[in-house]
Amino acid sequence: MRPKFYILHDIPGRLRLQVPALRDNPEYDEIQTMFSSLQGVRSVRIQPLIHTMLIQYDENEISRNHILRYVSLFFHQVRLDPFDDIMIHITPNIRGDLFRSLIAGALLLLAYIRKAPIKRPDALLYGAVIATGYAVLSHGTTNKLRHPDILTGVISLVSLGPTNMLHGAMATWAVNVLELLHEARVSYYTRYLV
Structure with a gap:
């Protein structure tokens, strides 16, 4: 099974994901509202033309790994990008x-x-x-x-x-x-x- 998203940028408090599944799910406002409702997530912005999600969050309230798990579950992701499996816990x-x-x-x-x-x-x-x-x-x-x-x-x-x-x-x-x-x-x- 192909991954449903790829991590493009990852700096503390800011995560940009390439999500090809956004092409099949045009309910961008609902997706933004759902992820914005998570405690610790400050903002979510979806770029429909390039199928990316920018998630800004407070590191003290929610971890990067929790956000990735929510994204994985939402888009029915089984596993992350193979390179990220190795380096998921590295800053x-x-x-x-x-x-x-x-x-x-x-x-x-x-x-x-x-x-x-x-x-x-x-x-x-x-x-x-x-x-x-x-x-x-x-x-x-x-x-x-x-x-x-x-x-x-x-x-x-x-x-x-x-x-x-x-x-x-x-x-x-x-x-x-x-x-x-x-x-x-x-x-x-x-x-x-x-």
């Missing part, structure tokens, strides 16, 4: 960090697969190292120089030398992924179990 910020890290990992994999004895780094290698650096530096709000992935990257690059940039970037990327998975786990426990 949008960490989701973005994981996406950037996934892109950096793909570039590193391409550079490593293509790797021949490199005498001089080329554009793909520089691109992979830059993407890894951006993924590492773009997350976190505390002192970025104290992050384990930054320290690993600096130590790896200094100890391996500039000709082994790929190995240094891979070590940094691996520590970054581990740190992001840890942050996702902590986020889940503090957001849903406390």
